[in-house]
Amino acid sequence: MAIAEQQSSLQAAHGSGDRSWHGIVLQTLKRNEISLVPYVPDRVLTPLIKNLHADPFFTTFATAREEEAVGIVSGAWMGGRRGAVLMQTSGFATLANVLASLAVPYQIPLIMFVSERGTLGEFNYGQSLVCRTMRPVLDSLALEHHTITRLDELEFIADRSIKQAVTTQAPVALILNPLLTGGKTFDK
Amino acid sequence: MNTAINTRNIKVMNRFDVTSRLVAKLENGEAVIGGIGNTNFDLWAAGHRPQNFYMLGSMGLAFPIALGVALAQPDRRVFALEGDGSLLMQLGALSTIASLKPTNLIMVVMDNGIYQITGAQPTPAASVADIVAIAIGSGLSNSAWAADEEDFERLVEAAMSTAEPSLIAVRIDDKPGVGATRRDPVQIRERFMHGLGVREPL
Numbered sequence: 001m002a003i004a005e006q007q008s009s010l011q012a013a014h015g016s017g018d019r020s021w022h023g024i025v026l027q028t029l030k031r032n033e034i035s036l037v038p039y040v041p042d043r044v045l046t047p048l049i050k051n052l053h054a055d056p057f058f059t060t061f062a063t064a065r066e067e068e069a070v071g072i073v074s075g076a077w078m079g080g081r082r083g084a085v086l087m088q089t090s091g092f093a094t095l096a097n098v099l100a101s102l103a104v105p106y107q108i109p110l111i112m113f114v115s116e117r118g119t120l121g122e123f124n125y126g127q128s129l130v131c132r133t134m135r136p137v138l139d140s141l142a143l144e145h146h147t148i149t150r151l152d153e154l155e156f157i158a159d160r161s162i163k164q165a166v167t168t169q170a171p172v173a174l175i176l177n178p179l180l181t182g183g184k185t186f187d188k
Numbered sequence: 189m190n191t192a193i194n195t196r197n198i199k200v201m202n203r204f205d206v207t208s209r210l211v212a213k214l215e216n217g218e219a220v221i222g223g224i225g226n227t228n229f230d231l232w233a234a235g236h237r238p239q240n241f242y243m244l245g246s247m248g249l250a251f252p253i254a255l256g257v258a259l260a261q262p263d264r265r266v267f268a269l270e271g272d273g274s275l276l277m278q279l280g281a282l283s284t285i286a287s288l289k290p291t292n293l294i295m296v297v298m299d300n301g302i303y304q305i306t307g308a309q310p311t312p313a314a315s316v317a318d319i320v321a322i323a324i325g326s327g328l329s330n331s332a333w334a335a336d337e338e339d340f341e342r343l344v345e346a347a348m349s350t351a352e353p354s355l356i357a358v359r360i361d362d363k364p365g366v367g368a369t370r371r372d373p374v375q376i377r378e379r380f381m382h383g384l385g386v387r388e389p390l
Contacts, residue, residue: 036259038284059259061288063252064280071249072284075221075256078241078377079264080386083256101245105373 021154021180022048025113028158029084030057032166034111036076036083038062038069040091042115044181049086066091067098074108082166084111089118089131092173096137103171104141110171111162116147120178123186134175144172149179199336200359203298204230204366206334207269209341210296211235213348216265219257219384222369223250223270225305227298229365231269238383242369242376248277251295255285258293261384265292265348272299272319273311279322282355286327291351294344295328300360308362323355331355 018027025048029037037052037060039045052060063069066087073083092114103110117124118131138145144164146157158174165172177183203226211234214220219239222228227250228242241257243250254268275282275297285293301314313319323331330352334340340358347354369376381387 036256061284063284065278067246067249068252068278068281068284071246071252071281072256072259075253075258076260077256078253078381078386079219079257079260079384080381081256081260098246098249102243102249105244106377107374108377 019151020047021151021176022051024151024155025158026051026055028155028162030055032082032159032162034082034084034162035059036073036081037086038072038083039086040064040066040069040088042086042088042091042117043184044115044117044176044178045086045088045113066094070095070098070103070110073110074102074106077108077110082111084113084162086113086115088115089134090127092134093130093137099137099141099143099171104143107169108171109165109169111165112171112173114173114175115181116175116177117184120183121185138173144170145175146173147175147177149177151180154180197335198333198359200361201334201337201340202363203227203300203358203360204233204363206296206298206337206340206358206360207231208234209337210267210269210344211237213341213344214239214267217383218265218267218348219254219261219380221250221254221257221266221268223247223268223274225271225274226365227269227271227274228369229367232369233365233367238379240383241380244369244371244373244376248274248281250274251281251285252278254293254295255281255288255290257384258290259288262290262292264384265294266290267294267296269296269298271304272297272301272313273303275319276311276313279326282323282326282328285353290353293353294347295323295353295355297323297355297357298360299357300362302362304362304364319357320355323357328353328355331357334358
C-alpha cells in the first residue's frame with residue numbers, strides 16, 4: 001500500500017471516533033481485512049468482543065478451547081480469509097503444541113491478541129504463574145511478540161505487526177498489558 | 189469402536205477402502221482435511237489431490253481446520269477425516285460447528301476404538317461411548333453411523349446435497365494406514381492454497 005493510501009486509511013479509522021484500546025483494535029482488524037475472530041473470552045476483552053459481535057463485518061464466536069480457534073483461523077487463511085484469535089494468558093499456555101506443529105511449520109500468519117493476566121495487580125497465584133510461561137514459549141519458537149502498554153502506540157504496533165505477519169507468513173502475539181487495558185482487579 | 193451401545197449391526201470396514209470410496213466421489217474440487225497419522229496417510233494413499241490438506245501434528249484439529257476452510261469458501265464442500273482418538277481431544281469443536289451451522293462441512297470419523305499408531309491401546313471411549321450420540325448431543329443432529337460401505341457412499345451423497353453440517357461415523361478395523369504422507373508442511377500448505385484457488389504457483 002502506498003504511503004498516501006495508508007495515511008488516508010489511518011485517517012478514516014481515526015474518523016470513526018472510538019479511540020479506546022478496543023476501538024482501535026477493532027478498526028485495525030477491519031482495516032487489515034481480518035473478518036473472522038474466534039475467541040475464548042476474558043473479562044478485559046468483553047467490550048471488544050461485544051463490539052465485534054455488533055459489527056456485521058465480523059464473524060466472531062466463542063470456541064471451547066484456544067487451539068480450536070487457532071485451527072479455525074489457520075484453515076480460513078488457507079482458504080483465503082483472514083482471522084485473528086482473542087484469548088487470555090492462561091489460554092495462550094495451552095497453545096505450545098499447535099504453534100509448534102501447525103502455525104510455525106506450515107508458515108501460517110496466525111494473529112493472536114492476548115489479554116495479559118498475572119501481572120500488575122494479579123490476585124490469583126495460578127494466573128501469575130501461568131503468565132510467566134508465555135514469553136518463554138514465544139521466545140523458544142522465536143515468535144514475534146509485542147507487549148502493548150500505551151494507547152498511543154497501539155495502532156502502530158498492531159497495524160504493523162499484522163502486516164508483517166501476513167507478508168512474512170509468520171505468527172505474531174500482541175499482548176495487551178494492564179497498563180493499556182486497565183486489567184482485571186480484585187474488586188471487579 | 190463401540191460394541192456396547194448401538195453399533196452391533198454395523199460392519200467393520202477399512203479406512204483406506206472407505207477413504208478411496210470417498211475420494212472417488214469428489215468431482216467438484218471438494219477440500220479434504222486429513223487428521224494426523226493414519227487418516228491422512230490413507231488420504232494420501234488414495235491419490236494426492238491439490239485440494240487435500242495433510243496434518244502433521246495438532247491432534248484433534250482436523251474439524252476446526254476444516255471449519256475455517258468452510259467459512260472462508262462457503263461455495264466449496266469441505267470434508268474432514270478424523271480418528272476417534274483425535275476427536276476425543278477436541279469434542280468441544282462439535283458444538284462450535286453445530287452453533288455456526290456451516291452448510292458445506294462434512295465430518296467423517298474413523299472409529300477403531302484404539303490409538304492404532306501408538307500400539308493399539310484402547311481409547312477411554314472405546315467400550316463406553318458412542319461417537320454419533322456424542323455428536324447428536326453436541327448439536328449435530330445430522331449425524332449417523334454408516335452401516336456398511338454402500339451405506340457410507342449413500343450418506344456421503346446425502347451430505348453433499350444437504351445444507352447443514354453432516355457427520356458420518358465409520359467403524360474400521362485395526363489396520364495401519366496404507367501410505368505415508370510426504371512430511372513437507374510448507375509444500376502441503378502451499379499446494380493446498382493453489383488447489384483452493386487462493387494463490388497461483390510462482
